[in-house]
Amino acid sequence: xxxxxxxxxxxxxxxxxxxxxxxxxxxxxxxxxxxxxxxxxxxxxxxxxxxxxxxxxxxxxxxxxxxxxxxxxxxxxxxxxxxxxxxxxxxxxxxxxxxxxxxxxxxxxxxxxxxxxxxxxxxxxxxxxxxxxxxxxxxx
Amino acid sequence: xxxxxxxxxxxxxxxxxxxxxxxxxxxxxxxxxxxxxxxxxxxxxxxxxxxxxxxxxxxxxxxxxxxxxxxxxxxxxxxxxxxxxxxxxxxxxxxxx
Numbered sequence: 001x002x003x004x005x006x007x008x009x010x011x012x013x014x015x016x017x018x019x020x021x022x023x024x025x026x027x028x029x030x031x032x033x034x035x036x037x038x039x040x041x042x043x044x045x046x047x048x049x050x051x052x053x054x055x056x057x058x059x060x061x062x063x064x065x066x067x068x069x070x071x072x073x074x075x076x077x078x079x080x081x082x083x084x085x086x087x088x089x090x091x092x093x094x095x096x097x098x099x100x101x102x103x104x105x106x107x108x109x110x111x112x113x114x115x116x117x118x119x120x121x122x123x124x125x126x127x128x129x130x131x132x133x134x135x136x137x138x139x140x
Numbered sequence: 141x142x143x144x145x146x147x148x149x150x151x152x153x154x155x156x157x158x159x160x161x162x163x164x165x166x167x168x169x170x171x172x173x174x175x176x177x178x179x180x181x182x183x184x185x186x187x188x189x190x191x192x193x194x195x196x197x198x199x200x201x202x203x204x205x206x207x208x209x210x211x212x213x214x215x216x217x218x219x220x221x222x223x224x225x226x227x228x229x230x231x232x233x234x235x236x237x
Binding site: 011013018024025028034036038039041133134135137140 | 200225232
């Protein structure tokens with residue numbers, strides 16, 4: 001009975017991150033995502049939009065005495081086997097490219113690799129259709 | 141239909157809190173995080189506005205603590221687990237980005 005109740009109360013979350021890795025709101029997004037899973041809920045997709053694409057950049061070097069958020073995202077997404085999608089248009093204009101896009105536009109710098117995936121804004125829309133709640137993190 | 145409004149900007153830098161209070165429905169709640177927690181600074185206009193309005197008010201405990209803000213008895217300090225539950229309790233979550 002308890003197991004049935006647990007399943008019934010489990011919710012699906014879509015989480016959108018709009019701020020860069022060094023913004024406090026990006027850290028809040030990760031802590032919320034971790035708490036959601038800890039509470040027995042599901043994360044349909046993590047979508048990184050606008051400056052949020054910097055969370056997926058392997059090129060970010062965090063000072064040693066600060067929280068390395070890109071690394072924490074990578075670990076979290078990998079360990080939990082989550083769908084971490086980076087908006088491709090936002091990523092291109094910020095120079096956050098994966099191997100495929102770097103090749104397409106003849107650029108040397110590759111900053112995004114698995115588990116991250118570059119894809120379109122439609123992936124956010126799709127996630128929202130599937131999820132019970134969309135939670136956005138950004139700004140300050 | 142209820143909405144959880146999430147604010148993270150300082151109420152002393154822009155009009156987000158003012159706009160939010162104007163839109164806030166009777167079933168809605170407000171969560172202060174980050175610099176928005178400064179609205180709990182006693183004796184200030186945002187503090188008085190929140191106290192007079194008697195909104196359902198929450199604040200992330202770590203953000204209030206990091207800013208040495210006392211949480212008044214008409215607000216509730218919560219952790220991330222409670223933030224998740226709060227987002228489920230309301231039909232929608234609107235973040236004032």
